[in-house]
Amino acid sequence: MRLCFTLFVLLFxxxxxxxxxxxxxxxxxxxxxxxLANAARIDDRRKRKQVKLVKKSKVHSVADNxxxxxxxxxxxxxxxxIKKIRPSKSSRIARITPPRKGYKKGYGRQxxxxxxxxxxxxxxxxxxxxxxxxxxxxxxxxxxxNKLMSxxxxxxxxxxxxxxxxxxCSGLIYYAYKDVMRIPMPRTAxxxxxxxxxxxxxxxxxxxxxxxxxxxxxxxxxxxxxxYLGNGRFxxxxxxxxxxxxxxxxxxxxxxxxVGARRVMTPKNIR
Numbered sequence: 001m002r003l004c005f006t007l008f009v010l011l012f013x014x015x016x017x018x019x020x021x022x023x024x025x026x027x028x029x030x031x032x033x034x035x036l037a038n039a040a041r042i043d044d045r046r047k048r049k050q051v052k053l054v055k056k057s058k059v060h061s062v063a064d065n066x067x068x069x070x071x072x073x074x075x076x077x078x079x080x081x082i083k084k085i086r087p088s089k090s091s092r093i094a095r096i097t098p099p100r101k102g103y104k105k106g107y108g109r110q111x112x113x114x115x116x117x118x119x120x121x122x123x124x125x126x127x128x129x130x131x132x133x134x135x136x137x138x139x140x141x142x143x144x145x146n147k148l149m150s151x152x153x154x155x156x157x158x159x160x161x162x163x164x165x166x167x168x169c170s171g172l173i174y175y176a177y178k179d180v181m182r183i184p185m186p187r188t189a190x191x192x193x194x195x196x197x198x199x200x201x202x203x204x205x206x207x208x209x210x211x212x213x214x215x216x217x218x219x220x221x222x223x224x225x226x227x228y229l230g231n232g233r234f235x236x237x238x239x240x241x242x243x244x245x246x247x248x249x250x251x252x253x254x255x256x257x258x259v260g261a262r263r264v265m266t267p268k269n270i271r
Contacts, residue, residue, distance in 0.1 A: 129267055140180040140270040141209050147176040148227055148235050151244050156237045161187075169225050172237045172244065173211060176227070177264065182271045185264070189213065190220035197269055198262035203249075209265050212249065214257040222259050 129137065150163075157166030161175050170189045177185050186192045193213045201210050208230045213222035226236035229246065237244045247254060 133267060137267045137270055141265060144176045144180050144209060144265065145227075145229075148172065151175075152235075152246075153243050156240055156242050156244070158240065167237045167244065169237045172235075173225055173227060180271060181265065181269050183269050189222050189225040192225055192264070193220075193222040193260070193262065195262065195264060198264040199266070201261040201263045203258075203261065206261055207263070209263075211262045211264055213259050213261065214254060215259045216257050224257070228261070 151167065151172060154163065155166045156168060157171075158168050159171065160166040160168055161171030163175070167175065170187060170192060173192065174185050174187055183197055186195050192198065192211060198211070201207075206212070206228045208228060210228045212226050212228050212234050214224040214226075215222055217223050224236070226234040226247070228234045228249075232249050233246050234249060235244065235246050238247075249255065249258065
């Protein structure tokens with residue numbers, strides 16, 4: 001009986017010691033597991049951060065390498081990445097600035113080349129007239145020439161500009177053109193010569209109705225005027241004691257005193 005009791009006590013003590021040793025070890029194992037798990041999480045976070053930092057540093061280093069002039073280590077892939085991050089100045093200007101009108105895009109020396117102006121904008125191109133306007137222009141020209149020719153043989157009168165009293169040289173032109181033009185005609189020969197609406201004409205390009213000017217008495221740039229009729233002829237009111245007549249530009253006297261011609265009647269300024 002005593003033997004059984006002793007064995008029972010030994011077994012009980014052995015179990016007690018086993019339980020006592022098992023309890024703290026289990027707590028330690030749990031704590032170790034928690035610490036290991038936390039350490040693993042921290043390591044994962046550090047690795048992720050390091051990966052992100054490495055990626056950014058790589059991009060910046062490639063950008064710095066490409067930004068340096070003459071650097072040959074930059075790859076096309078890196079160049080594409082840099083363009084996505086920071087577009088070049090020329091591309092920004094191309095996006096912001098619209099193309100100018102009248103210009104076309106090119107390359108090399110012909111990068112920007114002005115387009116040819118349309119014919120209607122060119123100053124050398126002849127004015128296009130409709131049939132009705134052309135008819136009006138021809139009628140106005142014919143009216144002025146008929147008025148001039150109807151005064152043939154009338155006497156010169158200084159300051160005159162009426163068919164009843166006579167004409168001086170500029171008064172005759174004023175009388176013929178004043179009713180067919182929508183702009184006021186100047187009164188004197190010098191004013192007609194400097195008239196802003198009158199275009200200079202070369203001697204070899206004279207047409208019927210153009211004004212021809214002469215400098216006879218040395219008064220201003222021009223002090224005498226006539227109207228060209230064609231074939232080297234012009235009508236004029238010469239001086240006191242002479243009648244309105246037709247003269248020739250080929251005569252020595254008029255060649256010596258000739259100073260120029262003006263086209264005062266044009267399709268733009270007729271009524």
